[in-house]
Amino acid sequence: MKNKILTVFDMDKTIIKIDCESTLQKFLYKKKQISKKEFKKFVFFHESYKTNNFDSEKHLMFQDKIIKKRKLSRFKKKIKEFIKKKIKKKIFKPIMKEFTKKRKNSIISTSSNYFWAKQIIETIFKNVPYICTNSSNSKKGFKNSNFGINKYINLKKWMKKENKKKHDIEFFTDSITDLPLILKSKFKILVNPNEEFIKKVKNLKNVRILFIK
Known part of the structure; x- marks a missing residue:
């Protein structure tokens, strides 16, 4: 009997064409919700x-500091309006079609900070499970930073909690930083990968490469 499949979607540049964090930070800077110095630091990261x-941990700490300092939670309504108006239009339709078809047994796993991820997922994807970078992840038994090897560790912990340990993983991603999870996935779907990424996976089985606009 074949195992069931859990489909994992990276978010930025996989389902959504752009980097959502940097787009939202630029929007907040233009709206004078963060300073020029803070914005430059975001760009640096x-x-x-x-x-x-x-340094994913330093990045997490800096983002948490600015989100709290600037009380950005009070600006959530404006952020969601911007997401609906601008970011929602930046969807890769073929990947969104796959997500819609498989959403009952899928999860979004993103390196994005919880504050940005939450606004985007609630606005665009509605009720779908997700794992993101969050300083309170450790309270749930996850690694705080959902990046690199931690993305795989966090997913395995989530699968155990959700009784999906025996599911095979199908993974959609654009990023070579997700290689640890790619290596543990049965089916690998690479979205607009660069040459370095393609070389890294050329000897792996069940790799599908999608070049889409």
């Missing part, structure tokens, strides 16, 4: 994400 120098 996003640039370092593309290198081996990214």
